[in-house]
Amino acid sequence: MGRKVTLATCSLNQWAMDFEGNSKRILESIEIAKKKNAAYRLGSELExxxxGCYDHFYEGDTLLHSFEVLAMLLQSPVTQDIICDVGMPIMHKxxxxxxxxxFLNKKILLIRPKMQLCNDGNYREERWFTRWMKPKQVEEYFLPRMISSITGQKTVPFGxxxxxxxxxxxxxxxxEELWAPSSSHIAQSLDGVEIFTNASGSHFSxxxxxxxxxxxxxATAKCGGIYLFANQMGxxxxRVYYDGCSMIAINGSxxxxxxxxxxxxxxxxxxTLDLEDVRSYRGNFASRARAAAQLxxxxxxxxxFSLSKDDDIFLPSYEPVEWRYHSPEEEISYGPACWLWDxxxxxGQGGFFLPLSGGIDSSSTACIVASMCHLVCQAVDNGNPQVLTDVRRIVGDPDFIPQNPKELAGRIFVTCYMASENSSEVTRNRAQQLAEQIGxxxxxxxxxxxxxxxxxIFTAVTAVVPRFKVHxxxxxxxxxxxxVQARLRMVLAYLFAQLTLWAQGRPGGLLVLGSSNVDESLRGYMTKYDCxxxxxxxxxxxxxxxxxxxxRFCVDKFGFTALKEIYDAPPTAELEPLAEGQIAQTDEEDMGMSYEELSIYGRLRKMMKCGPYSMFCKLIHTWKNTCSPAQVAVKVKHFFRSYSINRHKMTTLTPSFHAENYSPDDNRFDLRQFLYNVAWTWQFRAIDKQVDTLEKTKSTPSTEEPATTPQDGSGPTN
Structure with a gap:
């Protein structure tokens, strides 16, 4: 009797509504799994x-085309003699x-609906789907004629x-069933299930x-068993990127x-794993046996069908591996780069256009494009035919083979320093040096x-000349x-993006890249419709x-030494006049808060669900060694005024790679209104009462506002 099973799990770079491409990738994965002697193949969620079909799930066409793909899979010779597990939407009653x-050999064995739906953060599954609410129950599902004619089945188990x-x-x-408190694998393991499968659409952050x-x-350490995890990729x-990271585990390893x-x-x-390892592992737990006996x-x-073979005694046993994690800096380097490439x-565009100011944000964006070029060249060197085909199509040269990332960047990446009389030579030179090093x-x-x-034009109409504050x-x-400066940069960016390749005699246009970070968006420290x-x-x-x-990571990783000076420079918008040729404006002074404080506000606001009062209550303890309660109150009020004044800007945010769980991305990740009573009268009064109470019970030296807080709390915001 056989006891060793070979199992396959997949990460596929699927694309919403791309039924042609999705079906080809599914078939390719099954073919690879069979070549590796797998008897079971698991794919990702809704593959x-x-x-990400979202409201396309409302359309009957989406269900129809999904069944058409399923019919093709059932009939394909590739899917024979292997149990295939695929994901799709199905309407039942x-x-x-x-x-x-x-399914197996043109027969559908089981349709298993999802029992726990994800409905927070980036997910709105309950908008389209209903979870199966009949645990351990099945019903008969009547197959569409296009499927029944292939399988010879009128109904199949559903549940x-x-x-x-x-x-x-x-x-x-x-x-989501893996993440839920009442995960299915617990009861399944007690009922003798030895192999758990999880088809996932888990995004990167x-x-x-x-x-x-x-x-x-x-899950496998507590319950014993084999766990196959398949996650989408790409x-x-x-806005989200699915980072693959599929895995196979057994008994906690x-x-x-x-x-x-x-x-x-x-x-x-x-x-290839030994089922006897699961059985002996579980046999060591008497408490599990008692629970299983009454389940x-x-x-x-x-x-x-058998997953194992009778002559499998000579198949090698598994060896545990140590999980390799990427550092956050590596995640930033690789995740957005893969997203940009897709x-x-x-x-169908010919590359990217980036307004490069010589600051941290635009330089980081440039480095991510450079990282993408490194990944593409590495894939070409490794013999990836699809990547090479895509590169040649993008650059419009059927014979092009990138020799190095710098050469590729020169073909698909255009950067531009947009100077005004308020720009310094220092930032101009930094942008120039970084562009040269990237290529x-x-x-x-x-x-x-x-x-x-x-x-x-404005002066001709109004007969007045606006002046800067310093004048x-x-x-x-x-x-x-x-x-005006910021918005004109956006207009010029799109002009150059649309016509640069035309001027070079090449077809297509360039995608304009934005470079505002999550903290600036949260604070609203940006000009609406600027670059x-x-x-x-x-x-x-x-x-x-x-x-x-x-x-800092890119200096060592890619050798971009120009970044050293960029790292040391204070962030600045360079929109106000220079003081004797030197930068007189900094972002943190304009905002009235530091970027470090902004990150704290963001996590408390979004992840900890804090309003003004609860945020104040937390921060008086977090900042007790540096700020008095009154100073904390001033900071919290200033943040919420700025946040509410500028919340309307979130409705026009450029679609951004999702990486942080306090993203203020409107109507996608952060579902809050954009018109606020910016006085927050009730909330701020509650804070003031608490400050008065604390002042009476504790000696506090000062209640003056920080010198950095601007009077209007705006900066370049409107």
Missing amino acids: ICGY NVLYNCRVI DAVLSTRDTCIGSETC LRKAYVRVDLVKS CDGD FVVQGSQFSLDEVEVLTA EPYPRVMAD YLRRS SCHQSIQIDTAVSAVIG GGSPRENLALQN SSADINPIGGISKTDLRAFI
């Missing part, structure tokens, strides 16, 4: 249609479910069942990988780790003529003059603190 379809083969028992979970890994490790067509960031469209992991059993679907190759096609232009023309102007004049407005923004979900660490 047939793509996870006029209710739409997120399902796994498990919460497990699959029994001749030699083992397999149970399904789908993504910084420092998240360890949570996913810990969940799989603890940009599905939206990992045996295979998939790539977390890859340009490969198909990655298949296999492992209500699952419905079992029988499959006349967006570029699928958008981008760099330009330096002067925008003063355009600025003067726009202001001249005697009011705060409103000062802000308006800054915003933070772009086609996509690879750093829009990353904090300034993490970007600074990333800049």
Whole structure:
């Protein structure tokens, strides 16, 4: 009797509504799994249609085309003699479910609907799907004629069942069910399930990988068993990036780790594991045996098929592997770079255009493009035919082979320093040096003529000349003059992006990259429709603190020595006049708060769900060694005034790579209104009462506002 099983799990770079491409990648993964002698192949969540179909799930066409792909898979010779587990939406009794379809040799064995839906953060599954609310129950599902004519089946089991083969028992979970407190694998393990499968659509965010890994490790350590985790990979067509990282574990140890960031469209992991290891592991726990003996059993679907072979005694046993984590700096280098590559190759454009100011943010964006060029060249060197085909199509040269990342950057990356009379030679030189080291096609232009023309139009109509604050102007004049420069840079960025390749005699256009970070978006420290407005923004979900660490990383990783000076320079918008040729304006002074404080506010606001009062209550303890309660109150009030005044800007944020769990991305990740009573009268009064109470019970030296707080709390914001 056989006891060793070879199992396959996959990461596929699926694309929402790309039924043609998705089906080809599914077939390729099954073919690879069979070549590796796998008897079971697991794919990612909703892999047939793509996870990010969103409101396309309302459309009957999406269900129809999913069934058409399923029909093709059932009939393909590639899918024979291997149990295939694919994901697609299915309507049962006029209710739409997120399902796994498990089939073997032109027969559907089981349709297993998802039992726990994810409905927070980036996910809105309950908008389209209903969870299966009948645990350990199955019903008969009447197959569409196009499927029934292939399988010869009129109905198949639909519901919460497990699959029994001749030699083992397999149970399904789908993504959120691993994360939920009442995970299915617990009851399944007590009912004798030895192999757990999890088809996932789990997005990337910084420092998240360890949570996913810990969940799989603890599940198999506590319950015993084999766990297959399949996760989607790549940009599905939206802001999030699915980072793959598929895995196989047994009894609390990992045996295979998939790539977390890859340009490969198909990655298949296999492992040969001994079922007797699961049985002996579980036999050591008497408490498990007592619980299993009294458990209500699952419905079992029988499959006349063996995962093991009788002559498997000579197959090698598994060897545990130590999980390899990427540092946050590596995650920033690889994640947004892979996302950019998918967006570029699928958008049909010829490259990227970036306004490069010589500051931390735009330089980080440039480095992410450079990292993308390194990954692309590495993939070409490794013989990836799809990447080479995409490169040649993008550059418009059927014979092009990139020799190095710098050469590739020169073909697909244009940077531009947009100087005004308020720009310094220091930042101009920094931008120039970094562009040379990356290899981008760099330009330096002067925008003063355009600025003067726009202001001249206003003066001709009103007969008044606005002035900067340093020249005697009011705060409103000062802000308006800054915003004119910022918005004209956006107009010029799109002009150059649309016509640069035309001027070179090449087809297509360039995607404009934004470079505002998540902290600036949270604070609203940006001009609406300025050069933070772009086609996509690879750093829009990353904090300034993490970007600074990333800049240090790039000095060592890529040898971009120009970044050393950029790292040491204070962040500045360079929109106000220079003082004797030197920068007189800094971001933190304009904002009235530091970037470090902004990160704290963001986490408390979004992740800890804090309003003004609860944030104040937390920060009086966090900052007790540096600030009095009254000073904390001033800081919290200033943040919420600034946040609420500028919240309307979140409605026009450039689509950004999601990386941080306090992203203020409106209507996608942060569902809050954009019109506030900026006085926050009730909330601020509650804070004031608490400050008075604390002042009476404790001696506090000062209640003066920080010197850095601007009177209008705005900066370049409107």
